Structures are given as C-alpha cells and as structure tokens.
Amino acid sequence: MVKKVLKFGGTSVGTIERIEHVANIVKNEKSAGNDVIVVVSAMAGKTNELIQLSNKISNTFNKREFDVLISSGEQVTCALLAGALLKLKVKSKSWLNWQIPIITEGEHSNARIINMYTDQIDNFLKEKGVAIIPGFQGVSKNGDITTIGRGGSDATAVAIAKIFNTDTCEIYTDVDGVYSTDPNKIPVAKKIEKISYDEMLELSSLGAKVMQPSAVQTAMMYDIPLEVRSTFSNRKGTKILNQENIDYTKSVTGVAYSKDDAKITIIGVKDKPGVAANIFEPLSKAQINVDMVIQNISSDQKTTDITFTVKRIDVSKTKQILKNESKVDYKGIVENVNVAKISIVGAGMVSTPGVTYRMFRALADEKINILAISTSEIKLSVIIDERNTLDAIKKLHTVFDLD
Amino acid sequence: MVKKVLKFGGTSVGTIERIEHVANIVKNEKSAGNDVIVVVSAMAGKTNELIQLSNKISNTFNKREFDVLISSGEQVTCALLAGALLKLKVKSKSWLNWQIPIITEGEHSNARIINMYTDQIDNFLKEKGVAIIPGFQGVSKNGDITTIGRGGSDATAVAIAKIFNTDTCEIYTDVDGVYSTDPNKIPVAKKIEKISYDEMLELSSLGAKVMQPSAVQTAMMYDIPLEVRSTFSNRKGTKILNQENIDYTKSVTGVAYSKDDAKITIIGVKDKPGVAANIFEPLSKAQINVDMVIQNISSDQKTTDITFTVKRIDVSKTKQILKNESKVDYKGIVENVNVAKISIVGAGMVSTPGVTYRMFRALADEKINILAISTSEIKLSVIIDERNTLDAIKKLHTVFDLD
Numbered sequence: 001m002v003k004k005v006l007k008f009g010g011t012s013v014g015t016i017e018r019i020e021h022v023a024n025i026v027k028n029e030k031s032a033g034n035d036v037i038v039v040v041s042a043m044a045g046k047t048n049e050l051i052q053l054s055n056k057i058s059n060t061f062n063k064r065e066f067d068v069l070i071s072s073g074e075q076v077t078c079a080l081l082a083g084a085l086l087k088l089k090v091k092s093k094s095w096l097n098w099q100i101p102i103i104t105e106g107e108h109s110n111a112r113i114i115n116m117y118t119d120q121i122d123n124f125l126k127e128k129g130v131a132i133i134p135g136f137q138g139v140s141k142n143g144d145i146t147t148i149g150r151g152g153s154d155a156t157a158v159a160i161a162k163i164f165n166t167d168t169c170e171i172y173t174d175v176d177g178v179y180s181t182d183p184n185k186i187p188v189a190k191k192i193e194k195i196s197y198d199e200m201l202e203l204s205s206l207g208a209k210v211m212q213p214s215a216v217q218t219a220m221m222y223d224i225p226l227e228v229r230s231t232f233s234n235r236k237g238t239k240i241l242n243q244e245n246i247d248y249t250k251s252v253t254g255v256a257y258s259k260d261d262a263k264i265t266i267i268g269v270k271d272k273p274g275v276a277a278n279i280f281e282p283l284s285k286a287q288i289n290v291d292m293v294i295q296n297i298s299s300d301q302k303t304t305d306i307t308f309t310v311k312r313i314d315v316s317k318t319k320q321i322l323k324n325e326s327k328v329d330y331k332g333i334v335e336n337v338n339v340a341k342i343s344i345v346g347a348g349m350v351s352t353p354g355v356t357y358r359m360f361r362a363l364a365d366e367k368i369n370i371l372a373i374s375t376s377e378i379k380l381s382v383i384i385d386e387r388n389t390l391d392a393i394k395k396l397h398t399v400f401d402l403d
Numbered sequence: 404m405v406k407k408v409l410k411f412g413g414t415s416v417g418t419i420e421r422i423e424h425v426a427n428i429v430k431n432e433k434s435a436g437n438d439v440i441v442v443v444s445a446m447a448g449k450t451n452e453l454i455q456l457s458n459k460i461s462n463t464f465n466k467r468e469f470d471v472l473i474s475s476g477e478q479v480t481c482a483l484l485a486g487a488l489l490k491l492k493v494k495s496k497s498w499l500n501w502q503i504p505i506i507t508e509g510e511h512s513n514a515r516i517i518n519m520y521t522d523q524i525d526n527f528l529k530e531k532g533v534a535i536i537p538g539f540q541g542v543s544k545n546g547d548i549t550t551i552g553r554g555g556s557d558a559t560a561v562a563i564a565k566i567f568n569t570d571t572c573e574i575y576t577d578v579d580g581v582y583s584t585d586p587n588k589i590p591v592a593k594k595i596e597k598i599s600y601d602e603m604l605e606l607s608s609l610g611a612k613v614m615q616p617s618a619v620q621t622a623m624m625y626d627i628p629l630e631v632r633s634t635f636s637n638r639k640g641t642k643i644l645n646q647e648n649i650d651y652t653k654s655v656t657g658v659a660y661s662k663d664d665a666k667i668t669i670i671g672v673k674d675k676p677g678v679a680a681n682i683f684e685p686l687s688k689a690q691i692n693v694d695m696v697i698q699n700i701s702s703d704q705k706t707t708d709i710t711f712t713v714k715r716i717d718v719s720k721t722k723q724i725l726k727n728e729s730k731v732d733y734k735g736i737v738e739n740v741n742v743a744k745i746s747i748v749g750a751g752m753v754s755t756p757g758v759t760y761r762m763f764r765a766l767a768d769e770k771i772n773i774l775a776i777s778t779s780e781i782k783l784s785v786i787i788d789e790r791n792t793l794d795a796i797k798k799l800h801t802v803f804d805l806d
Contacts, residue, residue: 016459053483056419062489068497069482072475079472080456086465094471098501099546143502 002167003035003125007135007157011174012231013077014044022231023084025172026130030090035125037160039135040081041153042073063108067137067147071097074134074153082132092130095121097137097145102156104138104146111146113138113159121164133160151212158215162222169219169226170237171211176230177238178203178210180402181255181393188403192253193236196243199253202345202379216240243347251352252344252400255393261291261341262312263371263383266322268331271304275328279306282325288314292372292383303331309372309383312337339371340389343381344396350377362399366391405570406438406528410538410560414577415634416480417447425634426487428575429533433493438528440563442538443484444556445476466511470540470550474500477537477556485535495533498524500540500548505559507541507549514549516541516562524567536563554615561618564627572622572629573640574614579633580641581606581613583805584658584796591806595656596639599646602656605748605782619643646750654755655747655803658796664694664744665715666774666786669725671734674707678731682709685728691717694744695775695786706734712775712786715740742774743792746784747799753780765802769794 006026013019029036041047050070054061061069078094085092100121104111121131135153140146148155154171161169176191178200183189195203197220204213210228219226219240229237269275280290293308310318315335322333349355359380363370368391372383384392397403409429416422432439444450453473457464464472481497488495503524507514524534538556543549551558557574564572579594581603586592598606600623607616613631622629622643632640672678683693697710713721718738725736752758762783766773771794775786787795800806 016456020460050479053419053479054486057423057483057487058490061486065482065485065489065497068499069479069486072478072482075475075478076453076456076472079468079475080460083457083464083468083472084460086468087461094468096471096548145499 001033001035003037003164004029005037005039005157005161005164005166005169007039007153007169007171008041008081008231009153009171009173010041010044010047012172013040013081016080018231019077019080020084022172023081023088023090025231026081026085026092027088027090030128030130035166037121037125037131037133037164037166038081039133039153039157039160040074040077041135042070043077046073046076064144067108067145071134071137071145071147074136078132078134085130085132090130091128092132093124094132094134096134098139098143100133102133102138102159104140104148106146108144109147109149111138111140111148113148113155116159116163118164149214151215154212154215155218158218158224158226161224162218167225169224171226171228172231173210173228174230174232175210175228176233176235177228178240178254180253181397182257185390186393186397188397190402192238194239194241194246195253196246196347197240198243198378199345199347200240202343202376203254203256211240246347248346248348248351250346250401251348251355252346252396252402253348254345255396255400255402256343256345257389257393258341259386259389260311260313261309261339261383262315262335262337263307263309263339264315264318264336265305265307265334266328266330266332267305267334268303269306269328271302276306278328279322279326280308282321283310283318286317286321288318288321292374292381294372307372309339309341336371338386339383340386340392341381341383342389342392342396343379344400345379346400347378349380356380358399359396362395363392366395368392404436404438406440406567407432408440408442408560408564408567408569408572410442410556410572410574411444411484411634412556412574412576413444413447413450415575416443416484419483421634422480422483423487425575426484426491426493428634429484429488429495430491430493433531433533438569440524440528440534440536440567440569441484442536442556442560442563443477443480444538445473446480449476449479467547470511470548474537474540474548474550477539481535481537488533488535493533494531495535496527497535497537499537501542501546503536505536505541505562507543507551509549511547512550512552514541514543514551516551516558519562519566521567552617554618557615557618558621561621561627561629565621565625570628572627574629574631575634576613576631577634578613578631579636579638580631581643581657583656584800585660588793589796589800591800593805595641597642597644597649598656599649599750600643601646601781602748602750603643605746605779606657606659613641614643649750651749651751651754653749653804654751654758655749655799655805656751657748658799658803658805659746659748660792660796661744662789662792663714663716664712664742664786665718665738665740666710666712666742667718667721667739668708668710668737669731669733669735670708670737671706672709672731674705679709681731682725682729683711685724686713686721689720689724691721691724695777695784697775710775712742712744739774741789742786743789743795744784744786745792745795745799746782747803748782749803750781752783759783761802762799765798766795769798771795
C-alpha cells in the first residue's frame, strides 16, 4: 500500500465521459489498496472561457475578483469527479481551497502555497475515502481566494505530495510521458523512462509543455518522485527523479526545440568598455530576458556588432527601447525572427567529453549554420535558421543514439 | 440616504453587456447616496448547464457534491459584477457564502438561511463600498456548501434585508412588476402598484413566476418591504407590502390562471363513511397534493362519484396508486388534463359581498362551465375547460374593473 497524489489536467477531465474514465482510474488505485488524494484542473477550455468573460469587461480586470472568477472552474471538476466516484461506490469527497484550507501568500494570480491543514483529509484517508482537491488555487491569510498561475494545478499536486508526505505524485495528462524529442515531428522519438528534475526543467523551458516548471522545481527541492503518464492509455509514463536514482547510459537524454526566439543584431557600436552594459541595462529594467549574446570581433578596431536573442514577443519592445532609451550610438538594427533554438539536454553531458564538438559537427554535416550558442551544465543550445529545424533535430537525435 | 438590497436575477446578468448595465444601475444607487448590498443569481442558463453535467453522470448525483457544483454559477457572476463596478470606479467587493459566512441548516439543495455574520460587510458599507453576494447558497455548520432551492436568490436577498436591517429589498428581473393578469395574453392587463404579501403569494402559487414564494413568505413574516422591478427599464415596479399599507379601492387585485392542473373522477364508489379518507390517504403519503375535491350527490343512495384535482405531472402516479394501493372499490377512473384553473385574488374580497356571485355570473354569461371550485380568504379559484381560458380571464378582468 502506498500513498499517492494523482493529478488530472484539463484535457483529462474535459468531458463527462473523461471524468467517468478518471473515476475508474482512481477506483482501480483504491482497489489496489492505495491511499489516494486527487488534484484536478478545470475542464479543458473552461478557464479560457472565464478569462474571456473578464476580458470583455476589462483588460485590467481587478485581480482579486479575477481569482474569484477563474477558481470556479476547478470547483466544478471537483464536484463532478466526486459525484462520479460516489456513483461507482467509491467513498469520496471534494474539498475546496477554503475548506482545507490551502494557505497562500503573494499577489493574486501568482500566489505561492505556503501551508495546508491536513487533519480533515488525513482522517478521511484513514476512513478509506478519496479526497478530491482543486488545483491552481488557495486562500490568502486574510481569506481571499488566490490562484497560483497558469498550469498551477501541477504545483498544487506537488505541494500536496510534500505536505501529506505521499510516496508518489502522478501527473496524468494527454501525453504518455516525456519524449527524447517532439514525437509529433520526429517519429523515431522515444519515451524517456526516467529523467532528472534538472533535465525536465531544461526541457520545459524549451517548450516541452508536459509539466509546469515551478512544480518540477518544488519536487526537486523536496525530492518528491514524479511520474508523468497518460490518462488515455495504460502505458507506463516517465518518472522524474533525483539524478542519483538514474543510470546514465547516454550522454544526451533529449533534443528539444522552440520557435519562441528572435535574433537581433546591433550594427556598428563603438568597441569600448561599458557598451554592452549600456545596451542591456534598459532591457533588463523592462523585464526583457536576453538569452544568448555574441560580440563579433571588430574589423576596424573601432566599431563592432552585437548579436543577442530575446523572445519573439519582446522584439518590438526591444527595438523601441534601443531607439529611445539606449545611451549607445549605433549604425543600425537588424532583426531575424525566423530562427529556431535547438537544444540537447542530458545530465550525462558533463561527464562525457566531446558532446559540444559532436553537436557542431553533426550540424555542419547537414550544412546548417549556427547563429548563436549558449551552454549550461546539462544543456547545449544553438540558434539556427527556422527552415532547418526538423533536419537538425533528426540529425542530433540520431547522432546521440536516441532513435 | 437609505440602505438597500438590490437583487438581480439570471436574465438580468445573462451576458457581459447586461452585467455592465447592472453595474450602472448600482452605480446610480451609490451616487444617490445609498448604502447598497447586491445579491446576484447565476448567469441565465448556467445553473441548468451545470445540472445537465451532473445528470450525465447520474440522476441521483450526490447531493453534497451537487451543491458544490451548482454554487459555482453565482460565484462567477459575483466576480464579474465586482470587476465591472471597479472598472466604473465604484468601490466594491465580492463575498462568497463562506467568506461572510451565510450559515444554513437543513438538507442539501433545500437548506434554509439561519444566520449571517455582518461585521465585515457592515465595515465595508461604512467605507462606502458595495458588497456583492451570491444568492442561492450558504454553508452548513460543519462547513459544507449548501444551496437553498431553485429561485433561492430571492430568499437570500430577503434574508440579507432582514439581517442587515435594510430599508428596502428590490428584486430586479425581466418583467417590470406584478400585473393584474398575464400581460402577454391580455393586453389590457395593468401593472399593480402595490400588492400585499398574501396576494403575491396567491398569485405566485398560481403561476405568476415573479418572485419565489418562500422569499415572499419570509418578507411577510418580518415585514420587509419588497419591490419587483425591471432591470431593463426605468419604470417603477410593484411594491409588495403589508396589507395595512395598501388602500383597497377594488375588491379584486388580479386574475391569474394556471394550466398545471388535471381533474380526476372516480366513478361508482360506495357512498359510506371513510371512503374519501381511504382514497386520499395513499395519495397524501406519496406526496401528491390534492387541491379541490367534489363529492357528487349519489343518485342511487349506494354509489357516488368523487372528483378532485391534482397537478398534471402527478396524474399517472395518482392513477397507479388508486389502482394498486387504494382499499376502495370503484367502477372506473376518468381523467381530464385539458382544464385550466382561473383565480381571482384580492385582499379586498373578504370585505366586499357578492364577489363569488359576480364571478359565477360572469362565467355563466360567457357560457363557461365550472368544473370545480375552491375558495380561500383572498382567492376564489375555478376549474374550467382549457379552451375557455382566455375568454374567462378577459371577462373577469373587465367585470372586476381591472381593465
């Protein structure tokens, strides 16, 4: 017998039929003798529907009332799932944020769970009941409803796993795990059996929308074993664990890509100390995240070009700031939004020499030009022309033995 | 300056445009210097939508979870209206059932409000804020969400008017008041300026769906002045008051009709004591409400016919009980569902002789046959053939000076 948190995302509870299917999954866990706490998201589409209602009134809708509004979505799912379980004769009961309560701090729509009372639910588990809890929300110390940001149901699940000291936290979703690369694009993509928190975080930040990164971070901090699996199949999912629990036979675990980035080049800036700082200071103040930076070697010893990447949505804001606020003189700005970021991720990279070389060689073999590079302990990213995205992923997937 | 409860029904808040319109009504009340507490229903259609979701799972959906489910509708309206008011720079805030809290007792889906904490909202009113409260719901003493039955938002509004000791309780809806008869059918119908609680209750029970009867009853008990008015016009509505506050110039206040009834005749029952009791006992046990009863004079001194009316939806259940459970012998059962109940209602009736005679005379003049009669202090109802409904209403409306 183990104690489990099962979390079901929006598509998993998107219709009544699916909610009944989830009830059967929960029933099976219960029949296997496990203690079960279930965390649910709002039915797919419902949160967006509520957001649209608020947007019709105002794009600066009051944040306190916004949280009152959108937290209603999970309430509906909780009640429906509890009802579906009771129909299957599984003892169960919904608890809303304020009934537990789940205490949060921080601003509305972006709160953090800091505590949770456990007595009621512990007692209910002892009586062999299944507790159903809404993800994504809590109450502040002064009794206001708060939400914890999009995808926050994952964070709720992990927080519950921590506070109730459960053995596992299983994230049921519409994909059956984490893949070595995008299985929709690259048919040879393989499901990863085990992945470390770090690797998962790098993959998330690169667009693998399997789990909310801050939830993975929390799980890492408290060493809570996660498993991502499909609501719609019985296949095993991907376990997300501490690195020590994984045997690395491969240097690279996965190849990820994102098309969120854009490359900006500032041409003809003076090649003297302090220039880069003067360029990036106003961007930083405007909350624009600069990812990779390349300073070309100056040809005339007087001026140089500086290339960097930002998110595509920040491009026009970036250009505006450079034009109006920057104290730096330059000849021109060139942007390129048709780029892709390709990354190889693997905790085994640090201990395997030559990974960097093999990546560059592989891309060169395909005649793919590298426009920028950035590295971290477990990740190596390059910016390339968007047209070459698929070729690059395929090649790297093969070169690093992931096919 | 007065203290008011304004209650807005489902159609009044059925779209974002309407919610914004309601926000303007509230703003005007505030600008006039009034203290305002607003009670809202779920957006039109939303409660039914949620009920349908639960029905897809089970027709005997768990009652506790059912209340968790459907109470989410008012939560959405509260947040949207508070947001719309804040956009108009009107200080306002939503309170959910558990945030006040509104304490109820009794079974799920049919609870009664027994208490409400007032400190927070009183303070907010002192700070010139508008408090927005969900109708239809509360929390039980052990912290479960409860609802108080369909149309329960009216009951919430009246309970708040009582507990906060407000000067008025205004029920905003999609009709602009209570009419002397159905204005959709009888163009000469006139809006009633003032009506007593009793009269309103009789009209409600006859199908005038303007206000929930139990809310009128509570208002009567605590002498809370009500006003029913339209959200969509500036016209004055109908005031519902204690009878003492109304000058009765007319014996009859209104003519109502309903097509919910059916007439059942049991032919050839033995004419001896205890027969009627034996017929109606099993119906009463089955919660079937028998309205009018007529026992014909027996022709042969041995057998008689008994005629009574029940709600149409109860006809088949009634016949089944008579066949299977009744200890009475009879020759046959004849039913007639094509009947209408026509009633004249007026607190002035008791003090005006001849009202009964004038009603019968009027119907006779139109050659309308009366199939059954029932009377109360302020109401006189007859059952007639359904085909004659409109003629009967028109004639009575004229005869009693209501045109």
